[in-house]
Amino acid sequence: MSDFETDVLVAGAGPAGLLLAAELALAGVRTTIVERLPERPPYCRGFNLNARALDLLARRGLAEGLVAEGHRVPHAPATGLPGPLLLDGAATDHPFSLGIPQTRVEEVLEARALELGAEILRGHDLRSFTQSADEVTAVVHNGRFGRTIRARFLAGCDGGRSTVRKQAGIGFPGVDARWYALLGDVECDLPYGPSAGPDGRSLFVIPRPGYVRIVVREDDPPSDKDTPVTLERLQAQVDAVLGRHVELRAPRWLSRFGDAARLASRYREGRVLLAGDAAHIHPPAGAIGVNVALDDAFNLGWKLAATVRGTAPEGLLDTYHDERHAAGARILANTRAQVALEEAGEEPWADLMRRVAAHPAGNRALAEIITGLDACYEPGGHPWLGRLAPDVPLRVSGAETHLAALLHAGRPVLLDLTGSFAAWPAVVTASSPSISDVAAVLLRPDGHVAWVGTPDSGDAGLAEAMQRWVGDVPVPTSA
Ligand SMILES: Cc1cc2nc3c(=O)[nH]c(=O)nc-3n(C[C@H](O)[C@H](O)[C@H](O)COP(=O)(O)OP(=O)(O)OC[C@H]3O[C@@H](n4cnc5c(N)ncnc54)[C@H](O)[C@@H]3O)c2cc1C
Missing domain, CATH: 3.30.70.2450 (Alpha-Beta Plaits)
Structure with a gap:
């Protein structure tokens, strides 16, 4: 057996594994994907990207090309409702679903991961692994011989029957298929x-x-x-x-x-992490699987990269489980509810749901819930806090740009809209015609808002937010 070393070993080259590898490679982390299949299958499972996935991909400049290739449908896929869930007016920069083959999305993500320096070993089946306090050692077979791969972390993006999940001893509680x-x-x-x-x-x-x-x-x-x-x-x-x-x-x-529905009991076990179908399976209602896999990978990538590079604040990697396990539980509930609605006939609660869906505000709320556009990792504060910041137009150093473009490099950004935060790290000073009540926002690399300063609040809480999400960076002495 040969010995091989990488920073992160990713099992599985589906949407989750490919986007995760691209995100890690963007941050300069050595990443190797092992994929059981020698080549991508000729058939295509999914055929859509939803508004939330497009919003996320746009934070790395990956949505535009896909949107140009696919066809737009102005509603969100859903099951069990009498009419479409319209995305007009929903909290998204992409108020449509995009018809595009999953295989094409995978091609684009694979090209990006390779271009950024990730390695993909096709025809390599991860059979087993052990982990210690410092590393993971995996045994991988290519059909002819086995090899050992040592890595600092292992990401199980190996689908619903995940070998990684089973071998890590992570439970997969839920309900069996009824049909x-x-x-x-x-x-x-x-x-x-x-x-x-x-x-x-x-x-x-x-x-x-x-x-x-x-x-x-x-x-x-x-x-x-x-x-x-x-x-x-x-x-x-x-x-x-x-x-x-x-x-x-x-x-x-x-x-x-x-229609089985199962959720991994933990998304992290030591140096092992799960993303995508490896972490959750659910009924196909809402055509959400690819989209959630991308959402998981996008949340995990920057956190794992910072952890590997030694710049992550204490506990950052554990927020992956906190945020995405809760999101996974909601997706199981949403998809199961859609199946129940489809089967409910004249049940009074189903009639109520259909009336909510027929009401413009209820229809929009359901569209946001079913697509995951309602994702908020810190509810209860300023309306932007914890949410994906909207892709507003900006003027930076005299040039027109937009918020998502500031995140293409995958680094946190302190967006200063008043010129009062110049002494802070990661600052980008900008003006915006469309924002009036926000002085500055701290954007995580995934575009979610970690801190909001209003004209009245100054920099209160910013040093703590920097410490929590960015790490040990020099903050102005007055803070
Ligand atoms: C019929 C059907 C239609 C669907 N339609 C849609 C849709 O319209 N929209 C949507 O969003 N979702 C849809 N889905 C769901 C979607 O296809 C999945 O949710 C999505 O592919 C999950 O991505 P993933 O990267 O987590 O896992 P996968 O895409 O399953 O990728 C896992 C990869 O890991 C590899 N692997 C497994 N074990 C090992 C191992 N031990 N070692 C190495 N490699 C391994 C596999 O070969 C595979 O390539 C559909 C699914 C099906 C079955």
Whole structure:
């Protein structure tokens, strides 16, 4: 076995692993991804980025190119509601969902991670690891031989059946699937949308480029849910639901999924961290999986980088669990609630929810909740505190720019809108035509607001916020 060293070993080159690697490499941290599959699969699971994911990607200049390629839909995906959840007026810089294949998002993230210096070892399966107080040692197999990789941290971005999570002894409590659905990427002559059969059961046909995705509940799923789905099996189920034969052709991908919901009991165990599906699985309602995986990785990247580089304030890395575990619990609740709503029929509470969704303010609130746009890591203070700062236009050193651009380097920024904070570290002095009641904001590298100064409050609390989120930086002696 050969011995190999890196700062962070990432297991899994899905959306979570790739964005995490890019974030770590941006901060100059040596990062190696091991990915079990020799190449990206030919099929595509997800087909959207939501408004929250686009807002985050824009903080690194990654959203614009994707937006130019994809197609915009002015609402948030949701299940169980009679009409769309409109994003017009929602708290986002991107009031739309973007139709774009998950595989294309992964390509863009992979190119960025490689360009910034991360390494990707495809066809390498992480089989086991041990951790000590100083390092993690993983055993990785490439099908022919094994090798040991030593790293300072291990990030399990290895999907719902995460080897890392299991080997770290992290529990995965939750609820088992109550139903399974068959999924088939095929060609057929069914119309897009729902198609009902004579006994009221229905299936759903989603348009895809050059083919359709059929989703149909499975009668009598096999006891081993990993049993491969065949075209014959899908064909029989479609015919049974429709009560007639509709020929399915040219299968590209056949699969099965259920409505299980589970949340890792901890997102960190010593030098091991979990992100994305490795940390949470949930029903597909709201098409949120890729988006949450990116959200986790974006939250973790700068914190882990600062920890590896030795600049992190005490406890910074633990805030990853605090913030994202709570977000994961909300996502499980939101997705399960959407499934319950879909199944609720004429239940009075479901009628109430549908009326809330029909009300413009309720509709917007649901859109923000289901997409995660309501993320606030420090509720209760100034309306900006803990939230993602809006991408407002700014003027810096005589040039027009915007807030998200200040975060492209992945470093904290003290945005000074009055010229009174020049002696502070990380300061960028700017003027803004659209902000009047804020004197300065401390932006974390992920764009969330760590401190807000108003014209009345001066720099009260800023030194503490710097210490908590940025670390041991020199603050003005008057502070
Ligand atoms: C049919 C379907 C449709 C979906 N549609 C959407 C949608 O429209 N929108 C949306 O947001 N989400 C959607 N999702 C969910 C989304 O695909 C996942 O939530 C997302 O891929 C999770 O990203 P991840 O990086 O956490 O994990 P994954 O994408 O699962 O990546 C994990 C990677 O780890 C690798 N790996 C596993 N074990 C090991 C190991 N031991 N060693 C090395 N590598 C390993 C795997 O090969 C894989 O490449 C859909 C999912 C399915 C199944």
